[in-house]
Amino acid sequence: MRRTFSLLLSFVLIFALTACGQSAVSEKQEIEEQSDAEMETEPSESVSTRGQEAEVSTKTLVVYFSCTGTTELVAEYMMETLGADIYEIVPENPYTEADLAYYTNGRADQEQNDPDARPAISGGVENMDTYDTIILGYPIWHGQAPRIISTFLESYDFSGKTIIPFCTSHSSGIGSSADNLHVLCSDAAVWLEGKRFEAGTSKETIEEWLGSEGIKSVQE
Ligand SMILES: Cc1cc2nc3c(=O)[nH]c(=O)nc-3n(C[C@H](O)[C@H](O)[C@H](O)COP(=O)(O)O)c2cc1C
CATH class of the missing domain: 1.20.5 (Single alpha-helices involved in coiled-coils or other helix-helix interfaces)
Structure with missing residues (x-):
């Protein structure tokens, strides 16, 4: 049991x-x-x-001014990388070699010495309203953006748009050139930090910069 x-x-x-x-x-x-x-x-x-x-991501327009092709090439790399639209600021009165010879008191020197100079632009952007982001490229002229960039900025309403400046130069940095453009636009424009590229900058460098800044573009 x-x-x-x-x-x-x-x-x-x-x-x-x-x-x-x-x-x-x-x-x-x-x-x-x-x-x-x-x-x-x-x-x-x-x-x-x-x-x-x-x-x-937004619809982007790459805008550039270039007299000797350096800024143009960088702008084209940006256009290709982003699949963005592109617009060249073409002066009504083209700059000759003599105009561009700096420290000669030639045309470019004189314009840079005159804050009110507004060289006329031939043509324009017809559908600016459709762009949310403007990438704006220019060569450095005496430490600043050429006055024709002022003409461009005063020609449109950039309210609500993001503007990303870039420049090319012989050796100068972007310095105050981009900051000095802010006053030409509505306060409602959003300016991002600019970047200087040297002549001969590769497309890979441009791609890396756009990527590191998170700049993308959605084209319609
Ligand atoms: C009138 C004038 C002034 C310039 N001033 C400067 C300058 O202050 N610093 C600099 O590094 N390069 C200066 N440069 C050189 C240009 O910035 C440089 O060559 C630029 O990459 C040219 O661009 P682009 O080929 O698109 O026109 C000057 C050029 C010109 C025509």
Whole structure:
């Protein structure tokens, strides 16, 4: 009788331990399944992050002024990289070699010495309203943007648009050249930090800069 009782007791104990073990296993499974499920939700969060990035992408116009092709090449790299539109600021009265010879008191020197100089532009951007972002490129002339850039900025309403300046130069940095342009536009224009590129800057460098600044473009 006692033997039967102890056999029965051992059976009950074994059963209880097994059941306990199983519930511990299923708890562990539950936790694992839960964390798997949490991990699965992460990509959808990053999808929504990507969605936000897509929202800040805008329709971009690359605008440039260039007399000897340096700024033009950089602008074209930007246009190609972004799939953006491009517009060249063409002076009504083209600059000759003599006009551009600096420290000769030639035409370019004289314009830079006169804050009110506004060289006329031939043609214009017809559909400026459709652009959210303007990338604006110019050569440095005596530390500043050429006065024709002032003509351009005063010709349109840039309210609500983002303007990203860049320049090329022989050796000068962008300095105060971009900051000094802000006053020519509505306060509602948003100016980003500008960047100077040297002659011969590669397309890869331009791509890297656009990427590092998060500059994208959605063209319609
Ligand atoms: C009138 C004039 C003034 C210039 N002043 C400067 C200057 O202050 N600093 C500088 O590094 N380069 C200066 N440069 C050189 C140009 O900025 C440089 O060659 C530029 O890359 C030319 O661009 P582009 O080929 O697009 O016209 C000047 C050029 C001209 C014509």
